[in-house]
Amino acid sequence: xxxxxxxxxxxxxxxxxxxxxxxxxxxxxxxxxxxxxxxxxxxxxxxxxxxxxxxxxxxxxxxxxxxxxxxxxxxxxxxxxxxxxxxxxxxxxxxxxxxxxxxxxxxxxxxxxxxxxxxxxxxxxxxxxxxxxxxxxxxxxxxxxxxxxxxxxxxxxxxxxxxxxxxxxxxxxxxxxxxxxxxxxxxxxxxxxxxxxxxxxxxxxxxxxxx
Ligand SMILES: CSC[C@@H](O)[C@@H](O)C(=O)COP(=O)(O)O
Ligand SMILES: [Zn+2]
Numbered sequence: 684x685x686x687x688x689x690x691x692x693x694x695x696x697x698x699x700x701x702x703x704x705x706x707x708x709x710x711x712x713x714x715x716x717x718x719x720x721x722x723x724x725x726x727x728x729x730x731x732x733x734x735x736x737x738x739x740x741x742x743x744x745x746x747x748x749x750x751x752x753x754x755x756x757x758x759x760x761x762x763x764x765x766x767x768x769x770x771x772x773x774x775x776x777x778x779x780x781x782x783x784x785x786x787x788x789x790x791x792x793x794x795x796x797x798x799x800x801x802x803x804x805x806x807x808x809x810x811x812x813x814x815x816x817x818x819x820x821x822x823x824x825x826x827x828x829x830x831x832x833x834x835x836x837x838x839x840x841x842x843x844x845x846x847x848x849x850x851x852x853x854x855x856x857x858x859x860x861x862x863x864x865x866x867x868x869x870x871x872x873x874x875x876x877x878x879x880x881x882x883x884x885x886x887x888x889x890x891x892x893x894x
């Protein structure tokens with residue numbers, strides 16, 4: 684048997700978790716037209732991530748591959764997600780991060796357009812802010828950064844590094860593109876993703892009502 688640099692049993696377990704959750708997120712309409720990508724940490728050097736270009740609503744374990752934290756494929760000829768670097772930079776920097784989720788819901792994309800000029804989207808006074816790990820109260824605000832979109836992943840990753848230097852972050856938007864969110868494990872990353880989606884939708888509703 685091939686001598687793999689990661690634990691294949693752990694890969695199988697993480698792949699099953701990614702597939703089950705991706706299908707649920709896809710059923711919500713958050714991964715249109717093969718968009719979005721998903722990953723989980725395997726160990727201190729490797730992550731399991733979706734193969735590039737796959738239909739996220741029909742994902743199977745065969746659509747999950749391994750990369751190192753430089754974003755290079757490990758023991759596979761598959762092509763990893765085009766945005767692999769945005770996942771691996773988080774695993775490389777924060778040992779406590781175990782899962783990174785990227786989706787393209789309509790709400791996320793509309794918000795990214797609406798708040799791009801401002802550079803961030805403020806979420807303030809909501810009970811659901813307590814869904815973000817470490818927050819104890821609704822009496823606070825978070826500014827979700829909105830980065831300009833680019834196909835230059837090293838450039839985008841460098842901008843994310845600057846954001847991470849600036850303070851605690853649970854996710855960010857990319858203009859005209861979608862949302863990145865993460866957490867210790869799948870459950871926490873999903874909680875953050877769902878909280879962002881809900882709060883973004885509230886802000887859009889308020890804008891419509893005030894229009
Ligand atoms: C189908 S367009 C969306 C892609 O360009 C990208 O933003 C995306 O989220 C999925 O890319 P992928 O390479 O499949 O991980
Ligand atoms: Zn994307």
